[in-house]
Amino acid sequence: MDARTQEFLGYVQSGGQVETGDWMPDEYRARLVKFIEMHGNSELMGVLPERDWILRAPTLQRKLALTAKIQDEVGHAQLIYRVVEDLGKPRSSCLDDLVTGKAKFHNVFHYPTRTWGDVGVIAWLVDAAAIVSQKALLKCSYAPYARIMKKICWEESFHILHGRDVILALVTGTQEQFALVQEALDRWWEPLMHFHGNPIPAEEDPMFVWRIKSQANEDARQEFLDGYVSQIRELGLTIPDPKLRKDEDSGVWLYTEPDWEKLRAVVTGHGPASEERLAFRRLSRQDVAWVERVVLAEAA
Amino acid sequence: MRSGVIYEVFRQERKGQPFQHAGTVTAPNERFAEIYAREQFGRRQESVALWLVARDEINEIAEFPDEFDLKYRRVDGYSIKARLREARERAGTLVSDESA
Numbered sequence: 001m002d003a004r005t006q007e008f009l010g011y012v013q014s015g016g017q018v019e020t021g022d023w024m025p026d027e028y029r030a031r032l033v034k035f036i037e038m039h040g041n042s043e044l045m046g047v048l049p050e051r052d053w054i055l056r057a058p059t060l061q062r063k064l065a066l067t068a069k070i071q072d073e074v075g076h077a078q079l080i081y082r083v084v085e086d087l088g089k090p091r092s093s094c095l096d097d098l099v100t101g102k103a104k105f106h107n108v109f110h111y112p113t114r115t116w117g118d119v120g121v122i123a124w125l126v127d128a129a130a131i132v133s134q135k136a137l138l139k140c141s142y143a144p145y146a147r148i149m150k151k152i153c154w155e156e157s158f159h160i161l162h163g164r165d166v167i168l169a170l171v172t173g174t175q176e177q178f179a180l181v182q183e184a185l186d187r188w189w190e191p192l193m194h195f196h197g198n199p200i201p202a203e204e205d206p207m208f209v210w211r212i213k214s215q216a217n218e219d220a221r222q223e224f225l226d227g228y229v230s231q232i233r234e235l236g237l238t239i240p241d242p243k244l245r246k247d248e249d250s251g252v253w254l255y256t257e258p259d260w261e262k263l264r265a266v267v268t269g270h271g272p273a274s275e276e277r278l279a280f281r282r283l284s285r286q287d288v289a290w291v292e293r294v295v296l297a298e299a300a
Numbered sequence: 301m302r303s304g305v306i307y308e309v310f311r312q313e314r315k316g317q318p319f320q321h322a323g324t325v326t327a328p329n330e331r332f333a334e335i336y337a338r339e340q341f342g343r344r345q346e347s348v349a350l351w352l353v354a355r356d357e358i359n360e361i362a363e364f365p366d367e368f369d370l371k372y373r374r375v376d377g378y379s380i381k382a383r384l385r386e387a388r389e390r391a392g393t394l395v396s397d398e399s400a
Contacts, residue, residue: 072343075343082323147322151322151323295328296304
């Protein structure tokens with residue numbers, strides 16, 4: 001590592017912030033682009049499991065809330081791609097890489113939503129898992145990204161409340177509705193445990209070394225479990241992992257080790273809904289290409 | 301394909317507060333920039349005002365050389381700890397658990 005890069009590394013590791021025009025090592029820029037792009041992709045793909053349910057939501061209020069949530073997610077994607085553009089990768093390249101399967105997005109958006117219970121579980125627990133990661137990103141060494149994370153975190157808070165409200169309505173309804181939530185939780189627990197990534201130690205995680213991430217994957221998972229296991233259990237729901245418990249002495253949550261190979265397979269496009277969702281993105285991108293041409297013609 | 305002009309967006313949380321940088325939008329012209337900025341930074345009534353400035357219009361100054369070491373004009377140019385301790389010792393007002 002040359003002297004300038006070494007100095008930069010020391011700078012970010014002691015809390016230094018980097019702005020768009022600043023010099024940065026190629027490796028730092030490349031890792032930033034990949035990470036932030038994946039986040040943008042995830043926001044955009046995350047719309048699809050929920051969009052499915054707007055027309056099927058049980059009440060008008062739920063339809064409006066879902067629509068507003070989706071509006072936020074798309075807005076987040078736009079903010080995030082804008083940050084990536086300033087780092088040198090045009091938005092169109094990001095979208096190209098997304099629909100050709102070259103770029104990744106979060107595991108949870110590779111799974112289908114089978115029932116209204118899924119919609120509640122996603123809005124409540126998946127968003128909760130995401131907010132743990134996003135709070136840590138408020139300290140990202142790259143300042144433009146840290147700044148938009150503030151806005152994103154603020155908007156996510158209504159999403160979680162909406163999700164929890166959906167779940168609460170179901171678990172205080174009929175037995176059938178309760179069973180719907182339990183069944184959804186049974187299917188979503190594994191993707192939730194995968195969500196924060198494999199437990200690579202912070203010092204070995206290049207994202208942490210460059211202070212792009214400020215929290216180790218396992219710490220994020222533990223924080224999620226600390227916050228939400230009791231919230232799930234207090235509703236009378238059962239978490240489908242008999243090994244899940246908090247060790248009293250160490251304060252560490254113990255659980256059945258997730259299958260990390262499966263996570264790798266899912267995020268490389270082999271999840272149950274990956275192909276279908278990417279195909280939809282491809283199609284909708286072709287569909288609206290004329291809008292892009294008309295608007296950009298104004299710029300010419 | 302050119303995506304347009306980059307506009308920096310500044311938002312004011314409440315009347316009286318400073319405008320703070322919120323992010324950027326790219327737009328072909330000011331009319332689109334306003335629409336996008338409203339959508340991106342105002343859709344939840346979170347700001348009382350937004351300023352949009354084309355990035356090229358911003359004149360950033362980031363170098364403030366201090367060749368003559370003018371710190372006598374700033375708080376960090378003064379270190380009174382040692383002298384204060386001595387003065388207190390002389391006056392007999394030094395509190396015993398004061399560390400140097």
